[in-house]
Amino acid sequence: MRYENVLATIGNTPLIHLSRISKDIPATVYGKVESYNPGQSAKDRTALFMVEQAEQEGLIKPGDTIVEATSGNTGYSLAMICSLKGYRCVLTVSSKASQEKLSLLKAMGAEVVVCPADAAPEDPRSYYSRAKQLSEDIPGAYYLAQNFNLNNSKAHYSSTGPEIWEQTEGKITHYVCCAGTGGTLSGTARYLKEKNPDIKIIAVDAYGSVLKKYWQTGEFDESEIYPYKVEGLGKTIIPGNVAFDLIDDFIKVTDRSSAHRARQLARQEGLLVGYSSGSAMQAVFRLKEQLKPTDVVVALFPDHGTRYLGKIYNDEWMRQQGFMQMEPQNQQHPAANQHMNEDSYTRYRKIYRAYRMKYKRYLRQTLKSMS
Numbered sequence: 001m002r003y004e005n006v007l008a009t010i011g012n013t014p015l016i017h018l019s020r021i022s023k024d025i026p027a028t029v030y031g032k033v034e035s036y037n038p039g040q041s042a043k044d045r046t047a048l049f050m051v052e053q054a055e056q057e058g059l060i061k062p063g064d065t066i067v068e069a070t071s072g073n074t075g076y077s078l079a080m081i082c083s084l085k086g087y088r089c090v091l092t093v094s095s096k097a098s099q100e101k102l103s104l105l106k107a108m109g110a111e112v113v114v115c116p117a118d119a120a121p122e123d124p125r126s127y128y129s130r131a132k133q134l135s136e137d138i139p140g141a142y143y144l145a146q147n148f149n150l151n152n153s154k155a156h157y158s159s160t161g162p163e164i165w166e167q168t169e170g171k172i173t174h175y176v177c178c179a180g181t182g183g184t185l186s187g188t189a190r191y192l193k194e195k196n197p198d199i200k201i202i203a204v205d206a207y208g209s210v211l212k213k214y215w216q217t218g219e220f221d222e223s224e225i226y227p228y229k230v231e232g233l234g235k236t237i238i239p240g241n242v243a244f245d246l247i248d249d250f251i252k253v254t255d256r257s258s259a260h261r262a263r264q265l266a267r268q269e270g271l272l273v274g275y276s277s278g279s280a281m282q283a284v285f286r287l288k289e290q291l292k293p294t295d296v297v298v299a300l301f302p303d304h305g306t307r308y309l310g311k312i313y314n315d316e317w318m319r320q321q322g323f324m325q326m327e328p329q330n331q332q333h334p335a336a337n338q339h340m341n342e343d344s345y346t347r348y349r350k351i352y353r354a355y356r357m358k359y360k361r362y363l364r365q366t367l368k369s370m371s
């Protein structure tokens with residue numbers, strides 16, 4: 001294949017059968033592996049579409065500055081697009097973003113402003129407020145605003161949706177996708193539902209994010225917000241790109257189970273995918289009871305694992321989070337603990353039962369020997 005430039009290689013990512021990791025799941029499970037994009041994430045599609053729409057609407061022209069608040073992936077895609085198209089790229093990034101992601105942004109020529117992850121969105125120090133402020137301060141700057149820019153989800157309506165429909169020959173029954181800005185989820189879901197309204201749209205959220213509660217109740221509940229580790233997944237605001245009406249189920253997953261599922265994907269499927277890909281895979285496991293052999297499940301894997309080598313693929317980091325121990329200690333909010341044991345709780349109960357039986361046997365033997 002020969003291409004005009006790197007941007008022409010965006011999209012048409014492979015759909016890969018996950019036969020090993022899903023062997024106990026009664027359905028055919030595929031991963032839509034977005035790390036095959038040149039910027040190694042689904043954000044290549046969104047960033048390119050948003051920039052080209054802004055160009056067509058006459059909002060920007062080469063030489064201008066593009067500003068964006070990003071967890072890292074949109075930033076990288078944007079930096080790549082800006083270098084090709086001749087824009088200055090200024091990015092505000094949450095301090096939660098991994099060191100690998102920050103280095104990648106700088107390598108691609110972006111100017112990076114790191115903002116505290118714990119600052120509330122309306123706080124002037126937050127990465128949203130800083131991006132808005134910078135776009136006002138820098139002459140000729142344009143704030144892309146991926147959370148509210150509807151071209152974000154349109155990018156997926158026009159590419160990811162049709163690709164999945166064609167790759168499954170229209171047989172897809174469940175689409176499992178992380179919700180952050182909601183673009184990947186909603187654009188793809190809209191296309192798929194138009195093709196077949198029976199397709200179930202399963203959104204994935206983080207403990208510490210407001211999205212699922214908002215979908216359930218229509219209420220923005222601040223008490224849902226607390227720090228968590230998975231990057232890109234969940235939100236502390238309600239983005240305009242989440243099409244709540246298209247979602248059939250919302251599944252919350254823990255930092256711990258997401259990390260282990262991503263590691264399992266690497267070891268069993270040879271797919272080095274990112275942290276939130278582990279979240280999507282974990283959500284597929286949570287669906288297990290509802291699935292049947294004729295079902296075709298597509299889980300979207302947003303980015304590549306190299307961006308997390310110092311985190312989920314680093315045993316020391318995993319130990320520091322308490323993810324390697326039987327009793328996880330990572331979640332700061334007490335509510336999270338009820339759910340975070342979804343994997344470990346079953347294992348813990350098994351070990352506990354085994355110990356109890358052993359102890360009873362020991363007691364019986366001791367009593368017998370005494371009598």
Ligand SMILES: Cc1ncc(COP(=O)(O)O)c(C=O)c1O
Pocket residue numbers: 071072073074178179180181182183184185231232233274276277302303
């Ligand atoms: C790694 C990762 N996963 C998931 C998402 C969520 O995707 P979306 O913003 O399209 O909802 C993002 C978005 O930044 C991301 O970077």
